[in-house]
Amino acid sequence: MQLFKHDTHIDFMGKRKLAMILSILLIVVALGSIVTRGLNLGIDFTGGTLVEVGFPAAVELPSVREKLSAEGFGDAVVQHFGTSRDVLIRLAPQADLESAELSDRAFSAMQGLESSADLRRVEFVGPQVGDELTNDGGLAMLYALIGILIYVGLRFEYRFAVGAVIALIHDVIITIGLFSLFQVEFDLPVLAAVLAVIGYSLNDTIVVYDRIRENFRKIRKGDSEKIINSSLNQTLSRTLVTSMTTLLVLLSLFFFGGEIIHGFALALIVGVVIGTYSSIYVAGSAILMMGVSKADLMPVKKEDEAADEMP
Amino acid sequence: MNRYPLWKNLLVAVVVLLGGLYALPNIFDQDPSMEVSAQRDAVIDLATQTRVEAALQKSGISSKGMSINNGKLLVRFTTSDDQLKAMDPIAAALGENYTQALTLLPDLPGWLSGLGAEPMYLGLDLRGGIHVLIDVDMESALEQALERYSSDIRTLLRGEKVRYVRIGREGEAVIVKFNNAAKRDEASGIIGEEFRSLIIEDLDQGEDFLVKTSLSPSESRDVKKFALQQNITTLRNRVNALGVSEPLIQQQGDRRIVVQLPGAQDPAKVKELLGATATLEYRLADTEHSVEDAVNGRVPPGSRLYRERDGQPVLLKKQVIVTGDQIVDASSGFDQRSGQPAVFVSLDGIGAKRMRRMTNENVGRPMAVVFIENRTTTRMVNGQPEKVRSKVEEVISIANILEPFGRRFQTTGLDSTEEAHDLALLLRAGALAAPIEIVEERTIGPSLGQDNIDQGFRSVMIGLALVMVFMAVYYRVFGLVANLALAMNLILVVALLSLLQATLTLPGIAGIVLTVGMAVDANVLIFERIREEIKNGSTPQASIQAGYEKAFSTIIDANVTTLIAAIVLFSFGTGPIKGFAITLALGILTSMFTAIVGTRAVINLIYGRKRVKSLAV
Numbered sequence: 001m002q003l004f005k006h007d008t009h010i011d012f013m014g015k016r017k018l019a020m021i022l023s024i025l026l027i028v029v030a031l032g033s034i035v036t037r038g039l040n041l042g043i044d045f046t047g048g049t050l051v052e053v054g055f056p057a058a059v060e061l062p063s064v065r066e067k068l069s070a071e072g073f074g075d076a077v078v079q080h081f082g083t084s085r086d087v088l089i090r091l092a093p094q095a096d097l098e099s100a101e102l103s104d105r106a107f108s109a110m111q112g113l114e115s116s117a118d119l120r121r122v123e124f125v126g127p128q129v130g131d132e133l134t135n136d137g138g139l140a141m142l143y144a145l146i147g148i149l150i151y152v153g154l155r156f157e158y159r160f161a162v163g164a165v166i167a168l169i170h171d172v173i174i175t176i177g178l179f180s181l182f183q184v185e186f187d188l189p190v191l192a193a194v195l196a197v198i199g200y201s202l203n204d205t206i207v208v209y210d211r212i213r214e215n216f217r218k219i220r221k222g223d224s225e226k227i228i229n230s231s232l233n234q235t236l237s238r239t240l241v242t243s244m245t246t247l248l249v250l251l252s253l254f255f256f257g258g259e260i261i262h263g264f265a266l267a268l269i270v271g272v273v274i275g276t277y278s279s280i281y282v283a284g285s286a287i288l289m290m291g292v293s294k295a296d297l298m299p300v301k302k303e304d305e306a307a308d309e310m311p
Numbered sequence: 312m313n314r315y316p317l318w319k320n321l322l323v324a325v326v327v328l329l330g331g332l333y334a335l336p337n338i339f340d341q342d343p344s345m346e347v348s349a350q351r352d353a354v355i356d357l358a359t360q361t362r363v364e365a366a367l368q369k370s371g372i373s374s375k376g377m378s379i380n381n382g383k384l385l386v387r388f389t390t391s392d393d394q395l396k397a398m399d400p401i402a403a404a405l406g407e408n409y410t411q412a413l414t415l416l417p418d419l420p421g422w423l424s425g426l427g428a429e430p431m432y433l434g435l436d437l438r439g440g441i442h443v444l445i446d447v448d449m450e451s452a453l454e455q456a457l458e459r460y461s462s463d464i465r466t467l468l469r470g471e472k473v474r475y476v477r478i479g480r481e482g483e484a485v486i487v488k489f490n491n492a493a494k495r496d497e498a499s500g501i502i503g504e505e506f507r508s509l510i511i512e513d514l515d516q517g518e519d520f521l522v523k524t525s526l527s528p529s530e531s532r533d534v535k536k537f538a539l540q541q542n543i544t545t546l547r548n549r550v551n552a553l554g555v556s557e558p559l560i561q562q563q564g565d566r567r568i569v570v571q572l573p574g575a576q577d578p579a580k581v582k583e584l585l586g587a588t589a590t591l592e593y594r595l596a597d598t599e600h601s602v603e604d605a606v607n608g609r610v611p612p613g614s615r616l617y618r619e620r621d622g623q624p625v626l627l628k629k630q631v632i633v634t635g636d637q638i639v640d641a642s643s644g645f646d647q648r649s650g651q652p653a654v655f656v657s658l659d660g661i662g663a664k665r666m667r668r669m670t671n672e673n674v675g676r677p678m679a680v681v682f683i684e685n686r687t688t689t690r691m692v693n694g695q696p697e698k699v700r701s702k703v704e705e706v707i708s709i710a711n712i713l714e715p716f717g718r719r720f721q722t723t724g725l726d727s728t729e730e731a732h733d734l735a736l737l738l739r740a741g742a743l744a745a746p747i748e749i750v751e752e753r754t755i756g757p758s759l760g761q762d763n764i765d766q767g768f769r770s771v772m773i774g775l776a777l778v779m780v781f782m783a784v785y786y787r788v789f790g791l792v793a794n795l796a797l798a799m800n801l802i803l804v805v806a807l808l809s810l811l812q813a814t815l816t817l818p819g820i821a822g823i824v825l826t827v828g829m830a831v832d833a834n835v836l837i838f839e840r841i842r843e844e845i846k847n848g849s850t851p852q853a854s855i856q857a858g859y860e861k862a863f864s865t866i867i868d869a870n871v872t873t874l875i876a877a878i879v880l881f882s883f884g885t886g887p888i889k890g891f892a893i894t895l896a897l898g899i900l901t902s903m904f905t906a907i908v909g910t911r912a913v914i915n916l917i918y919g920r921k922r923v924k925s926l927a928v
Contacts, residue, residue, distance in 0.1 A: 054758060103752070104579040120759040122578055126750035129444065140883035147875045155868055189818050192880060192888045196825065196895065199876030203829070203869040207836065210865040238839045245781060245835070246828035249774030253824045256773055258766035260436075261821055268825065 012232045012280060013225045013288060019281035023170060030177020039180050042187030045134045047127035049091040049102045053110045054118040058084040064113065071109040082259035086120065093127075137191045141172070144198050152202075156209060157296055163286035164205045167278040171201045175271045179263075189264040197271030200246070204239060204279035211235050212287070216294050224293055228284045236280070243276040313855050313919035315912050323912045326904070327799060333806035336423060336430040341415040342375055343394035345401065346556040347384040353408035355384050366404035372397045387416060391757060413574035413757075414556040431808045434816035434890055435753065437767075439760035440573040441581050444751035445546070447566050452538035452745035453483070453531055460509065460524065461485040467505055473498045484525040495520035508533075535565070538745040543568055549584050567750075578754045585749065590635030591656075591722075595669065596677040596709060597626040617681060619706045627679050627706070632669045635683075637662030643731035646723050652731035653723045667717035679709040680722050767820035774824050775801065782831060786838050788927035792913045793834035796905040800830050803901040804894060813897075816890030826898025832869070833906035836862040841928050851923045859911055866907065870899050 012019075043050050061078050064087055068076045073091060081088040087110075091102050103122040110117045125133075145165055153161035175197055179186050211231040219227055247269065254265035347363065349355050360377055363386060367374055374397070375387040386401075388394040394413060401411055415438060417430050435442050457480055464487060465478050475498065476488040487502075489495040495513060499522045503511045508530040514521040526534065543560060546568060550558045559571040575581055597614040605616045605626050617625045637659050646653040658666055670678070683704050708724025725731045755763075779797065782790035804823060808815055841858030849857060874896060881892035918926065 052759070054756070101579075101582070103754075104582070118756060118758055119576075119578075119754070120756045122752060122754035124749075124752040126446070126748075128446070129750045136883055140879055143883070144876050144879040147879060148872055151872060151875060188888060189821075189891075192818060192891050195876055195880050196891075199873035199895075200829070202872040202876070203832070206869045206872055207865055210868060234843070235839075238835050241785065241835045241839075242829070242832045245778045245831050246825070248777040248781060249770075249824050249828035252774035252777060253770045253821055255770075256766060257770040257821065257824070258763060258817075260763065261766075261770075261817060264818065264821055 008233045008236055009230075010233060010236070011229060013229045013284060016281065016285040016288070020285060023278075023282055026174050026177070027170065029181070030173050033177050033180040034173075037180050037183065039176070039186045040183040041134075042185045042190075043090070043123060043125050043130070044188040045130045045137075045186070047125045047130035048093065049106075050121075050123045051089045051091065051103050051106050051110075051119070052081055052121035053087050053089065053107065054120045055085045055087065055114055056116050056118075059087060059114070061087070064089070064110070067109055067113045068106065071105065071112075073106060073109070076106070086259075133188070137188075140191075140195060141198070144195055145169070148198070148202055152206070152209075156213060157292070159287050159290040159292050159296070160209050160213075162290065163283050164202060164209065166286045167205050167275075167283040168198050168201055170278050170282050171197055171271060171274045174274050175267055178270050179267065184266065185263055187263060189261065190267045193264045193267035194271065196268060197275060200268075200272060201275030201278060204242070204275055205283040207238065208232060208235050208279050208283055209287075212284070216292075224288055224291075228288055232280055232284055239276060239279060243272055246272050313852055313911075313915045315915050315919075319908065320912055323909055326803070330799070330803040330806040332426065333428050333810050334802045336417055336419055336428045336809060337805055339418050339430070341417050341430065342387040342389075343391040344388060344414050344416040345386045345394060345397060346412045346414050347386065347401065347405065347409055348412070349382070349409055355379055355382055355409075359384055359405065359409075362404050363401055366400045367397060370396070370400040372400070385416060387418075391761070395757075412556040413576070415574075429809055429812065431805065431815045432812045433760075433764075434814040434819070435571060435573060435760075436755050436817045437760050437764050437815065438573050439576070439755045439757035440571065441575045441578050442572075442751075442753040443570045443582065443585060443749055444563070445542075445568040445570060445585065446748045446750045447539055447542050447568065448746045448748065449535050449538065449566050452534055453526065455745065456526065456531075456534045457483070457485055460506065460526075463506070464502060464524070467501065468498055471498075471501050473501065481523075484523050487522045487524070489520045489522070492520050495522060498522055539566065539568070542745065542747055546570060546585060568747075574757075576757065578752065582749055582752065585747075590683050591638070592634050592681040592683060593632040593666070594627040594630070594679050594681060595632065595673060596679050597628050598676065600626060602626050617679070617704060617706045619709070625679060625706050625709060627681070632678070633658060633662045633666050641735045643728065643735040645728075646721060649723065651723050652725050652728045653721045654725065654731050654735045655719065655721045657719050658717070663718040666720070667715060670712050670715040670717075674712050674715060677709050677711050679706045680724075681705065682707040763817045763820075767817055771801075771820060771824050771827065775827050778827055778831060782834075786834075786928055788917065789834075789838050789841070789910075789914070792910050792917070793831055793838070793906070795913060796834065796909045797827065797830055799909055800898070800902045800905040801827065803905065804898050807897050807901065808894065813893050814890055815894070818888060819890030819894045822891040822894030823898060826895060826902060829873070830898060830902035830906060833862070833866045833902060834910060836865055836869075837906075837910070838928055841926065845926065845928075851918065851926045854926065855914060855918065859907070863907070866903065870903055874899050 061080065064078050065076070068074075068078065068089065073089075075092050077090040079088050080086060089106055089110075091106055093102070103124055107117075107119050107122070145168060148168070149161050149165050152164045172194060175194055176186075178184075179190065208231065211234055212228055215227045215231045215234075216224075219230075222230075250265055250269045250272065253261060254269060257265060347355065347359070349359075356379070360379065363377065363384065364374075367386075372393050373389070374393075375389050377384065377386050379385070386397070388397065398411060398413075402409075405411075415433075417424075419428070461478055461480060464485060468475055468478075468487070473494060474490070475494070476490060478485065478487050480486075487498060489498060492515070499511055499513050502509070502522060502524060506524070508527055509524045510527050512523040512525075514523055539562060543562060547558075547560050550560060550570065550572065555572040555575050557573055559569065561569045563569045570585060572581060597611065600611045600614060602616075602624050605611070605614070606624050610616055611626075613629055614626050615629050617627050619625055638656055641654055641656045643652065643654055645651065681704055683702060708722055710724065775797070779794045782793050782797075784790070786793065801823070804826065807813075808819075837858050840862045841854045844854035844857045845851070877892050877896040877899065881889055881896065
């Protein structure tokens, strides 16, 4: 079976101006939202206390709120989590109570409401830990980008490395921007997912670049734009099939993996879709604009040796 | 012709076999179990087992089996419900010298455990339990060290008969003030001789001649290291007293301690025990001065005003006879004479010597026990975290010294046996060198842990099935081969995780799911190349050869970059995120083997030996 004809001749690069406008628009919206609305950071980053309580039967939120405010948690945020039997309670720090005690108090309040209430989860993160995590998270993203820049720079050429990183930053900004725009909670697993998106998006870009490099060396006639276009067409089937299989498992994770993993799966789904788009349009356009040509790729002769080692 | 040399086929076969073998333990059920261990002088023997059996029978709970292993009694149950229900009857039957811990035990056949095969190690988010991150207050540890030095300097100068005006703390230094330069220089020499780890400066400020002593960088490093070590030891003792199977207590960074208690279920109790830093101080009561005067603000210089638990003011001497860190053991019991709850305390050599001297000189005089509890709370002040440290000091008992005593003695005046028990536990665990604060807690209840496992497993299976159907339809025979490789890859990841005993977490399962989606990428690359070659007019055999060859370097490049992301994640992440990084990295590595070498071996077996007109790709 084939989803696509093998000899597609889509003029991807011809539409690169249109793609660029779209990308810039998306980035502006994403950055705008990040700056004005910010991220709905989870307690991993902000610090705070979160208690998940399981009830034997469906429970009404107003009664939970009432009970909590009677116990002095007037500003607690209460919501259902996954099912109507699970309740998620977010607690603000309180002046006269040790932070580690908050969760115990809130849970015993819930037991007062329903004696067989089940403590499913407590997460308490101190403010200093949250701050450190935010810094470390930012640093991790930076290190990942630098590591990738170096590897691609060594394996290809600096313009490819820059192109790959442009595509990555594009993907990361838009993914995070969507979390900001829709105020989806951004917690530690989501950050991990964003880092995984970096890995995935790059995977796609590298495959495209690999083919571009191969074609630059192989095809004697034709300008850069034509060569990049035919490379994109040749890898199109693979790009879409891999995105497809990855999306299949991610959808399975999103729908069956449980509430805790939702944000994680969502970030990856968004990242994979954007990553697929960027590896076709952004990565190709970037190196084209930086003026990559046949001459730049000729001196590197080592590539075929690697292929000889294959089984 | 496409043929693999024998050794390559053998390699694939051996890897498949070993992978299967070490992944096997995971399909066996894990029994919800209870681990009973003995505290202090109690022992676990067949009699203990009989008592537990009787207790279970009485409560109508059936156990699946019992065994004694490494001095611990392991009781297996059929359901986790039984396991939870059995907690109280067993505790009641055995009394407080035994502790029970909930755990999971694999039910493996002997030959498999003989091979060292074990199921994957599940993280707290899957098995349930309590994770606590503790911050050691290093500023306070340094402060205590300075306090110690200033008291030692005082003693030294008095001993050497060098008169000083005043000794006081100023910031991170101890300042000693003298009347003239000669005295100062003499003292400076003596102090320098005695405390080589201090930095000593002589200062002249107008009429004042000062010696400024501060901790050298290496000394303050040692103080911090010691504070952390002592806290870890103390926490370990406290956790052991809790009775948790496989607890983890580990240093993280240079001032944090991670405590992980799988299966622990009462976070309130755990935090209370971990977070409190209590110590005792034994002081003489000041009987020469009036308590009333002190209450009205005229506290005599050598004394301090304290309060008893009921609020009654007491005047005590400032000088401490013995502090908590000189206590080597403490146990609760009953006073033989009065029958009141009591704590029996043993002191170390130095403590015993001081206690003997003081009690000798002061028979008949009252001595007080001050209970000091340190609590640290972080509050948000104007959006900035601010630490508030509160110190609760209470006189818990005041009694006349009836006779001189030394190494062993008892303290009475406690409200209940429970209080005596708790105090003994805290004292036994030792005094903490520096106050600690819980800065992170993650508790996962057992029901959520099981849900996470179920949902994780389900999403892996559904994802796998979807990908397999897609591949089979899209690439036909080659797709089926890729599916074989995919299944193999999954087994290899599980086998490696089991073998390394790396922690499997919920994000780790997500990593496996992601690997399933991405692992077929290598095969997609290869198969697309083969299709291209066929389209370009190559023969089937040549197409297979060229397809694998040309896709190889692309696959390596693509995977190495993902691996870089996984490594960054691993080095930055904690707990659950590390789990994701590990499974992602392992998945990438194994998938390269299965997708390239594995599928090639099968494809060669199918197509390699014969003339083929077309490929089902």
